Amino acid sequence: MPSFSGIELVKRIRQLGIKSPVLMLSALSQTEDKLQGFEAGSDDYLAKPFDLKELHARIQALHRRSMIVIAGNNHVLSIDNLVLDLTKMEATRAGEKLTLTPREFKLLEYFLNNQGRVIPKLEILEKVWNLNDEINTNVIEVYVNYLRKKIEKPGLKKLIYTHFGIGYVMKFNEN
Structure with missing residues (x-):
């Protein structure tokens, strides 16, 4: 992201009170990176590279759980x-x-x-x-x-x- 990180974006979204599900897609794949994503407010985290079928399944699961x-x-x-x-x-x-x-x-x-x-x-x-x-x-x-x-x-x-x-x-x- 050019002006700020995905972590910062998720924090801003949550600070605004937006409760929409957030799936972070990132090239950062270490456990610490994922934990930072979750702590920022992400609902799921998927590291690149990933299979499109897995991405689709995760999106469906987020939708189902966030009813x-x-x-x-x-x-x-x-x-x-x-x-x-x-x-x-x-x-x-x-x-x-x-x-x-x-x-x-x-x-x-x-x-x-x-x-x-x-x-x-x-x-x-x-x-x-x-x-x-x-x-x-x-x-x-x-x-x-x-x-x-x-x-x-x-x-x-x-x-x-x-x-x-x-x-x-x-x-x-x-x-």
Whole structure:
């Protein structure tokens, strides 16, 4: 990119509050490069050279995972068979109603609004708890564990993944 990097572009997009899925295509293929892309707000990262079939599959997967339905005043966020209705303040997984505390609801909403993006713990602390580093990030681990117990029951696909030393990502793996 001539005037600024792809990383900078993604950061600017996210700073503007744009939640559209972003797939980074880059000649940089080291793990550190990919992590920088994810930390900037990219939803997926594909290093060159790549197969066009893989690119197509990744685009389809991003589209499928980022289904956010807005109908009238109904704001619904979803991934796989997990649905969060912001108007009714209800969550369901595979049709079963989930009982969430207000903090769990807010954490789940933040994960759903940032699907596929690795979210650093300090960002979660700031956005969900409205704090900077005034409390230990262990509280995040505790609440993520509570949320996992409620949404990742036996027979259902895992949706929240830990990126050790960084934070968490909500994504749907078809495998």
